[in-house]
Amino acid sequence: MRPLLISIAVLSSSLAINLEAKTQSYQCPDGRVVETKVKGSREQRKKTANLQINEVKQQFSELPGWLDKPEPESLLQVIESNCKTSKLPKGWAKVCQESEGLNSGNVYDYIENNFVPYQLVVDTKSARNDKGKFTSYYASYVNVSKNKTDKYQHPIYKFSKKAKTLSRKQIEAGGLAESEALFWSDNAFDNFVLHVQGSGVGKLPDGSKVKVLYAGKNKENYISLGKVLRECGEIPPAKISLPSIRAWVDAAKPIEYQRLIGNNQSYVFFRDEAYNQEAPLGALGVPLTTMRSLAVDTRYIPLGTMAYVAVPHPLNDSKIEQVFIAQDKGGAINGGIRADIFAGEGEQAGEFAGRMAHKGKFWLIKPK
Structure with missing residues (x-):
């Protein structure tokens, strides 16, 4: 069965800290902590139950x-x-x-x-x-290699029983061994887009392609990164889109991006398959x-x-x-x-x- 595929317009997930019944908080890229009533996927699912x-x-x-x-x-x-x-x-x-x-x-x-x-x-x-x-969602492109090199530094992990129990913070702190990486990519944000889409096409160094398909995810809640950027005043509400978020990421300092992505504790894992036109x-x-x-x-x-x-x-x-x-x-x-x-x-x-x-x-x- 095909896994959960996530809309690009909704964009990403984050761990929101419950401060009270109807309020959550996020850390903004500039270090501020903001309270918001923006809810994650679990809350949205409850809200839309029994319509x-x-x-x-x-x-x-x-x-x-x-x-x-x-x-x-x-x-x-x-x-x-x-x-x-x-x-x-x-x-x-x-x-x-x-x-x-x-x-x-x-x-x-x-x-x-x-x-x-x-x-x-x-x-x-x-x-x-x-x-x-x-x-809308799509099969995104990401440049990948089977081996970690100076160019290919960002892991795309395989699914395992251990992997699904870990948060993003734990994974990025070394919770998974490098041997658990399915591929290594040359762009962290492309990995993020791959997580959002649920599947994509890997472009290998020799020019060939491989399917990179959803295999599972951890149990953390899903909240839109686009909404976090909106709540933090980084991107005007009417301008939120994948291109505007990518432009923000390209211009951000490393610490700013880490604070933003640190809100995102949901993590997706993948498997590969031979590429065809299907x-x-x-x-x-x-x-x-x-x-x-x-x-x-x-x-x-x-x-x-x-x-x-x-x-x-x-x-x-x-x-x-x-x-x-x-x-x-x-x-x-x-x-x-x-x-x-x-x-x-x-x-x-x-x-x-x-x-x-x-x-x-x-x-x-x-x-x-």
């Missing part, structure tokens, strides 16, 4: 952008990928039996004739909300499809569920309005109207994922 999610039946013609029917080839690809497992929601056995007859000319007609869209709406005591948060596996156990696979909160949306998303594009003035399938889950993906879009591999995907943090609408598309 009242309503499904409002609609017609496909009511879905924004549906009539455009974009990129049927990638839609066929994600449906075919979904059918590689039997662990699918009700009605999908029939869909998979009939999928051999689908092509780029009839796939949208098939969906219209055999599925029904339901818009998700969250009811609270004060309001009815039909919008949720959409972020994307990483999601939690459903099938390869993810670029801009067609979603990570969701499986308390509310079963893996394998078809969905429709309408959300602003992070890099231009257009909109993302198309079919996706829920094939993954993530530790930071909490809530009914909440999803993480898989953007693919490499720098271009990273640019998309690094800036994706928008409100949008969400529909489930269920077999009749």
Whole structure:
């Protein structure tokens, strides 16, 4: 099963010290300690438990952008990928039996004739909300070597029973032997991004590539580093993104970066696999499809569920309005109207994922 994949827009984890029931504290890069009500993943998960999610039946013609029917080839690809497992929601056995007859000319007609869209709406005591948060993740690149050298100094560790019991502080203090390193990278922040994404592609010194895949994590709580930088006044709230955080890291003094990353006691461990053009596996156990696979909160949306998303594009003035399938889950993906879009591999995907943090609408598309 594919591990927890974490959105790049949410960014990282930290150990927050509980000062009182509703307050936590972080150490800022300049040494100050600030109190905040920003919560970690555990608290967010509790907060989003038992939400009242309503499904409002609609017609496909009511879905924004549906009539455009974009990129049927990638839609066929994600449906075919979904059918590689039997662990699918009700009605999908029939869909998979009939999928051999689908092509780029009839796939949208098939969906219209055999599925029904339901818009998700969250009811609270004060309001009815039909919008949720959409972020993105990707398979990042990191330069790696099997051996530690003057250039490759930063360990990417393998998973073990001992590893999962240690905090970041303990690991960085020598809690794991160097022999436990799977690879060594040439950039500490690239390691951090790899932890956030949950998987990536290692570029070896000879120019070849290797998959670096999630194998496990420790038990520490997850809190956004981007939020810590915001709470500390280092980056304005509207400017928080992967590029702005990387720029901050590049300009920071070593002690400032260590204070920031010291808040982050969550730690991720990896395994390697021969590289091919196929994307990483999601939690459903099938390869993810670029801009067609979603990570969701499986308390509310079963893996394998078809969905429709309408959300602003992070890099231009257009909109993302198309079919996706829920094939993954993530530790930071909490809530009914909440999803993480898989953007693919490499720098271009990273640019998309690094800036994706928008409100949008969400529909489930269920077999009749």
